[in-house]
Amino acid sequence: MTVKTPIYLDYAATCPVDPRVLDAMIPCFTDNYGNAASRTHVFGWRSEEAVEAARIEIARTVNADPKEITFTSGATESNNLAIKGIAEYLAEKGRHIITVVTEHKAVLDACKHLERKGYDVTYLPVNTDGLVTVEQVAEAIRPDTILVSIMFANNETGVVQPIAEIGKLCHERKVMFHTDAVQAFGKMPIDVQEMSIDLMSISAHKIYGPKGVGALYVRRRRPRVRLSPQIHGGGHERGNRSGTLNVPGIVGFGEAARLARESMKEESARIFGIREHLRKRFIAEIPHSIVNGTLESHLPGTLNISFAYVEGESLLMGLKDIAVSSGSACTSASLEPSYVLRAMGLNDELAHSSLRITIGRQTTLEEVDYVADRVKEQVERLREMSPLWEMVQDGIDLDSIQWTPH
Amino acid sequence: MAYSTKVIDHYENPRNVGSLDKGDDTVGTGIVGAPACGDVMKLQIRVENGVIQDAKFKTYGCGSAIASSSLVTEWVKGMHIDDAVKIQNSQIAEELSLPPVKIHCSVLAEDAIKAAIKDYQDKHGAAAGENADDTPAAV
Numbered sequence: 001m002t003v004k005t006p007i008y009l010d011y012a013a014t015c016p017v018d019p020r021v022l023d024a025m026i027p028c029f030t031d032n033y034g035n036a037a038s039r040t041h042v043f044g045w046r047s048e049e050a051v052e053a054a055r056i057e058i059a060r061t062v063n064a065d066p067k068e069i070t071f072t073s074g075a076t077e078s079n080n081l082a083i084k085g086i087a088e089y090l091a092e093k094g095r096h097i098i099t100v101v102t103e104h105k106a107v108l109d110a111c112k113h114l115e116r117k118g119y120d121v122t123y124l125p126v127n128t129d130g131l132v133t134v135e136q137v138a139e140a141i142r143p144d145t146i147l148v149s150i151m152f153a154n155n156e157t158g159v160v161q162p163i164a165e166i167g168k169l170c171h172e173r174k175v176m177f178h179t180d181a182v183q184a185f186g187k188m189p190i191d192v193q194e195m196s197i198d199l200m201s202i203s204a205h206k207i208y209g210p211k212g213v214g215a216l217y218v219r220r221r222r223p224r225v226r227l228s229p230q231i232h233g234g235g236h237e238r239g240n241r242s243g244t245l246n247v248p249g250i251v252g253f254g255e256a257a258r259l260a261r262e263s264m265k266e267e268s269a270r271i272f273g274i275r276e277h278l279r280k281r282f283i284a285e286i287p288h289s290i291v292n293g294t295l296e297s298h299l300p301g302t303l304n305i306s307f308a309y310v311e312g313e314s315l316l317m318g319l320k321d322i323a324v325s326s327g328s329a330c331t332s333a334s335l336e337p338s339y340v341l342r343a344m345g346l347n348d349e350l351a352h353s354s355l356r357i358t359i360g361r362q363t364t365l366e367e368v369d370y371v372a373d374r375v376k377e378q379v380e381r382l383r384e385m386s387p388l389w390e391m392v393q394d395g396i397d398l399d400s401i402q403w404t405p406h
Numbered sequence: 407m408a409y410s411t412k413v414i415d416h417y418e419n420p421r422n423v424g425s426l427d428k429g430d431d432t433v434g435t436g437i438v439g440a441p442a443c444g445d446v447m448k449l450q451i452r453v454e455n456g457v458i459q460d461a462k463f464k465t466y467g468c469g470s471a472i473a474s475s476s477l478v479t480e481w482v483k484g485m486h487i488d489d490a491v492k493i494q495n496s497q498i499a500e501e502l503s504l505p506p507v508k509i510h511c512s513v514l515a516e517d518a519i520k521a522a523i524k525d526y527q528d529k530h531g532a533a534a535g536e537n538a539d540d541t542p543a544a545v
């Protein structure tokens with residue numbers, strides 16, 4: 001059986017827009033183009049109605065009230081608004097924030113920014129599974145702690161943190177709890193009430209919606225969360241975020257959320273089945289394959305795996321008709337291997353050797369079988385070329401060698 | 407990232423992959439780099455009368471690192487070690503059209519051939535060793 005190439009397996013980076021989402025968006029460009037803030041005519045009313053319908057769909061997906069959804073330009077902005085907005089609003093109360101070393105850069109860099117402004121940030125380490133524990137958070141909370149920001153699911157590994165436990169702790173200790181739920185939203189059940197989440201960042205383009213639109217969930221009751229806006233202007237979105245609403249984007253986001261919610265059960269089961277098929281083939285057919293991050297608490301569609309003694313970028317080069325990403329330094333601008341994998345205690349060599357494969361709505365079993373065949377073939381070829389593989393075959397312990405780092 | 411056609415060619419059809427007997431007196435072995443940095447090159451040469459008869463490599467690293475080492479093995483075959491030791495990383499980078507972020511791959515390949523020559527010379531005592539009647543390379 002032949003499969004159509006190139007094959008896209010990088011759904012954690014972004015997704016195609018679902019055709020049903022696109023259908024919902026198109027009228028907003030051409031016919032219902034009114035400004036949702038225009039109160040004086042039907043064009044404005046229609047746009048406002050469409051925005052509110054989308055808000056309801058998104059709120060329903062996470063058991064929130066529609067009034068608790070603030071639209072943004074994406075999760076990078078949502079993370080910035082949550083962290084800087086809380087820090088600024090609660091500056092008199094305290095200036096300590098707790099987060100985790102494996103967070104997305106949008107969280108880490110917002111925290112770094114606050115450190116330069118005189119805030120104190122605790123970066124909790126993760127264990128080899130990629131997890132933080134509620135005990136670690138409990139120990140880190142101080143009288144001046146104002147915010148805990150811990151991601152729901154990691155974008156590189158798919159590891160899911162114990163969000164409900166951490167949320168409960170934060171509520172007991174009266175500390176705000178923010179979670180970056182970009183990777184989990186629409187893929188697994190999220191209930192902001194049960195999980196005691198105060199602020200939550202989500203993004204449309206990871207759930208088959210358009211790029212450039214996201215939202216921040218901001219709790220309104222028990223406790224009422226207030227934050228300082230980071231973008232000032234016309235007072236849109238209850239003053240949390242000014243700027244003319246991106247009506248087509250928001251409508252697409254709403255439709256994407258509805259589709260994700262309605263198909264979540266079957267879709268995640270199907271995607272999980274494909275992921276497991278691929279994972280089992282790798283483990284059975286490629287010796288020295290190591291899955292990174294615990295699979296006990298994990299997203300259904302993400303697989304992060306290292307093929308020891310093969311460098312990730314060279315492997316990607318041999319898989320040119322397959323779109324996946326790598327934790328190898330050579331694929332990043334920084335020339336450092338993945339900080340997420342290193343934080344989990346992976347040695348640099350295994351971090352350089354990692355691939356992240358994410359399965360999505362369009363992925364078929366035939367595609368992942370093709371991928372498994374190709375990866376196996378390339379890993380074997382590159383290992384034949386690898387001096388490390390040769391040494392290991394000769395029984396040499398690589399850690400015993402005096403390398404010459406450059 | 408876009409690779410040059412020469413890098414792709416060496417990556418897809420690497421020349422002289424393999425190993426020579428490390429213990430053999432006529433063989434010089436250079437191993438440079440570190441797994442933690444994402445690249446390790448092993449380059450070996452077989453030398454007779456100061457001339458490199460055979461060269462083999464194995465490389466763990468990105469496509470540009472593989473191509474740099476493959477290219478060097480091609481170049482040094484038939485070369486006198488006094489000439490091979492003069493290969494500059496800039497020549498490798500130019501031949502393969504390496505972008506600035508990949509220059510370190512060519513540096514590693516230069517280091518690897520120098521290390522292999524040094525290993526061979528160490529096995530034979532003095533640097534000039536068996537080439538006593540050759541004019542030593544200018545420094």
Ligand SMILES: Cc1ncc(COP(=O)(O)O)c(C=O)c1O
Pocket residue numbers: 012013073074075076077104106151153154155180182183202203204212213214
């Ligand atoms: C965990 C996580 N947080 C935040 C973002 C940023 O989202 P956006 O692209 O909507 O700015 C991403 C996606 O790149 C992500 O994976």
